[in-house]
Amino acid sequence: MTAEQTTAVLEAEGLTKHFPVRGAGREVLRRGAAVHAVDDVALSLHRGRVTALVGESGSGKSTVARLLAQLQPRTAGAVRLHGREVTVRGGRKFRAYCRQVQLIFQDPFASLNPVHTVRYHLTRALRVHGHAGRNARDLEDALADLLGRVRLTPAEQYLAKYPHELSGGQRQRVAIARALAAEPEVLLADEPVSMLDVSIRLGVLNLLRDLKEQFSLAVLYITHDIASARYFADDTMVMYAGRMVEGGDSETVTQSPAHPYTRLLIASAPDPERIASAVGTAELAEDDLGEPPSLVTPPEGCRFNPRCPHVMERCRTDVPPRFEVNERQWAACWLYDGSESGTATPTTPASEAGDA
Ligand SMILES: Nc1ncnc2c1ncn2[C@@H]1O[C@H](COP(=O)(O)OP(=O)(O)OP(=O)(O)O)[C@@H](O)[C@H]1O
Numbered sequence: 182m183t184a185e186q187t188t189a190v191l192e193a194e195g196l197t198k199h200f201p202v203r204g205a206g207r208e209v210l211r212r213g214a215a216v217h218a219v220d221d222v223a224l225s226l227h228r229g230r231v232t233a234l235v236g237e238s239g240s241g242k243s244t245v246a247r248l249l250a251q252l253q254p255r256t257a258g259a260v261r262l263h264g265r266e267v268t269v270r271g272g273r274k275f276r277a278y279c280r281q282v283q284l285i286f287q288d289p290f291a292s293l294n295p296v297h298t299v300r301y302h303l304t305r306a307l308r309v310h311g312h313a314g315r316n317a318r319d320l321e322d323a324l325a326d327l328l329g330r331v332r333l334t335p336a337e338q339y340l341a342k343y344p345h346e347l348s349g350g351q352r353q354r355v356a357i358a359r360a361l362a363a364e365p366e367v368l369l370a371d372e373p374v375s376m377l378d379v380s381i382r383l384g385v386l387n388l389l390r391d392l393k394e395q396f397s398l399a400v401l402y403i404t405h406d407i408a409s410a411r412y413f414a415d416d417t418m419v420m421y422a423g424r425m426v427e428g429g430d431s432e433t434v435t436q437s438p439a440h441p442y443t444r445l446l447i448a449s450a451p452d453p454e455r456i457a458s459a460v461g462t463a464e465l466a467e468d469d470l471g472e473p474p475s476l477v478t479p480p481e482g483c484r485f486n487p488r489c490p491h492v493m494e495r496c497r498t499d500v501p502p503r504f505e506v507n508e509r510q511w512a513a514c515w516l517y518d519g520s521e522s523g524t525a526t527p528t529t530p531a532s533e534a535g536d537a
């Protein structure tokens with residue numbers, strides 16, 4: 182990493198979101214019951230780097246993205262852009278924040294309005310963010326520039342089109358262009374290619390990678406496909422049942438996963454070559470995948486403990502802090518507690534350790 186890349190653009194600490202449970206369900210055991218969607222998550226995004234957030238369905242990935250984009254108020258924790266926290270929703274500082282931090286959704290069809298053309302979507306975004314220029318000529322240049330950035334050229338061929346006249350990949354490129362109209366520093370991409378045909382996924386990921394380099398964007402790439410994280414992301418973080426369980430550089434996390442959950446995730450991925458190279462021993466088979474836990478009454482201690490083949494007594498009672506596995510990787514797992522006394526010695530400062 183260069184010096185510029187080491188300073189975080191966007192940071193979250195102690196990020197927590199509990200959704201109140203309404204209505205009478207089997208799990209509503211007490212008043213004030215809540216879905217513990219995200220608990221005590223710490224992460225930082227850096228200029229010119231892609232950070233993947235990987236986890237199975239319901240693990241809280243989209244909630245993290247919505248909290249970072251400030252689309253939803255958080256239950257607890259802090260989010261800082263360039264070290265400054267935005268505490269009040271609404272107002273000038275909040276609008277500036279929303280410009281800097283743009284979210285791209287999984288389904289471009291849902292995020293684009295079917296009754297409006299590409300020209301309308303992009304013009305509106307440029308105007309809202311004050312980048313439409315002073316006259317019609319400036320606007321045309323800005324539109325052509327935006328479409329050029331997402332490789333939809335010549336621009337005239339696309340400007341008059343409606344979302345249904347575009348392919349899925351083209352629609353996602355328009356959604357990306359609209360996000361770029363804000364001239365953001367951070368792109369939060371929530372499963373940006375999972376709705377696209379396999380054959381065009383790579384093109385969109387490569388485009389995001391080029392944009393990251395060209396504009397030094399900090400990118401959060403949310404996916405349930407850990408293989409794509411390895412291909413596309415510089416760093417990878419793994420989430421399980423609302424908590425971060427492992428993180429580090431993508432190569433290390435995907436080739437030598439440390440947390441038993443990450444190993445399980447890789448072992449259950451469909452590529453046999455990857456299973457062999459990443460897991461080594463076939464201690465975890467797909468049959469072990471099991472069910473994720475209830476988030477209304479999540480397991481005490483480590484949330485993975487009911488499914489973990491290495492479970493120890495303390496895993497059932499104590500939430501593991503982050504332990505450094507090596508200089509490129511950490512895991513929130515008691516297996517990596519280096520202290521012989523059994524007392525935790527987290528290797529990251531308590532404020533940074535996701536579960537401390
Ligand atoms: N508005 C809401 N109200 C209540 N519960 C919610 C709300 N939004 C999300 N949840 C719950 O929070 C948990 C995390 O959901 P989230 O959408 O963040 O998961 P995800 O990792 O993005 O899953 P997927 O891979 O399916 O997109 C889930 O149990 C979900 O049902």
Ligand SMILES: [Mg+2]
Nearest residue numbers: 242243244371
């Ligand atoms: Mg999601």
